[in-house]
């Protein structure tokens with residue numbers, strides 16, 4: 054594990070020695086080699102191929118900046134917040150964050166809202182289940198679903214991401230179904246538990262710090278900074294691996310070819326030599342070079358969508374909610390044996406009292 058911000062950035066930048074394009078699943082921690090063969094794209098490709106896909110996908114993944122997209126997202130979030138206000142004690146994970154992530158994903162894919170009903174049934178992680186950290190049967194549900202959606206889009210083209218990928222070409226060559234599937238798996242898997250945890254953590258934070266919510270109500274101009282700060286502080290994705298292509302040194306340690314390193318975004322984001330009071334949330338933190346969305350050529354493709362979700366969530370909460378009270382909670386602890394880290398909640402029962 055590479056821990057310091059400077060070292061993490063250096064390795065993330067150096068894609069030749071620390072590659073992403075190894076066997077599919079190998080750069081994920083824990084490795085997903087046993088549950089999938091499809092290469093997630095562009096995440097598991099290296100330059101120059103990686104860049105061709107990024108150039109193709111970037112405009113689509115920047116759509117969350119468009120006003121129509123923002124309006125729809127506002128509507129989705131306002132409705133969910135109203136539900137919690139109205140229903141009283143609610144499990145934020147299953148009834149709010151999971152639904153929010155799934156409904157917002159219909160905007161990113163540009164597919165009918167009803168599809169979110171299917172995805173909500175999959176639960177918070179597409180590869181993990183109560184039974185197993187890596188559940189091959191569960192993964193198969195996602196793969197079959199995507200295969201099916203690609204076939205449907207071939208038969209009936211629409212304005213969806215599937216159709217857009219089916220129409221696209223790189224260097225005059227159409228994308229293969231396998232490549233399209235690789236983009237779609239990443240879109241479903243990469244932003245699922247991460248977004249769900251970011252949303253739940255944001256709500257838990259406002260419950261524990263009521264003055265922060267009132268401050269943001271009074272100073273909405275600091276909301277963009279607060280978004281970055283909360284994402285830095287929570288770092289929803291702990292780390293991402295790379296495969297070492299040649300014997301080298303990293304952070305004063307020798308590493309051998311074909312071994313794996315991990316770039317620990319969560320640790321880098323608390324690097325005390327970079328961030329003043331790294332373990333505090335400073336809502337209007339001015340210098341915030343966090344790497345919660347990764348760094349270098351592989352920085353997060355879904356970051357625009359994720360940022361828009363947290364920004365809209367905060368704005369909606371300041372408009373509609375006075376205080377948040379947590380009644381009970383069950384932490385979600387990532388446990389890789391050598392270390393544990395709280396990444397969010399399995400359950401968070403809360404009440405929203407309305408702001409009038």
Ligand code: EMZ
Nearest residue numbers: 081085093180238239242243
């Ligand atoms: C992979 C990963 C991407 C992986 C940016 O992260 O997210 C994980 O949750 C998935 O399990 O397959 O998509």
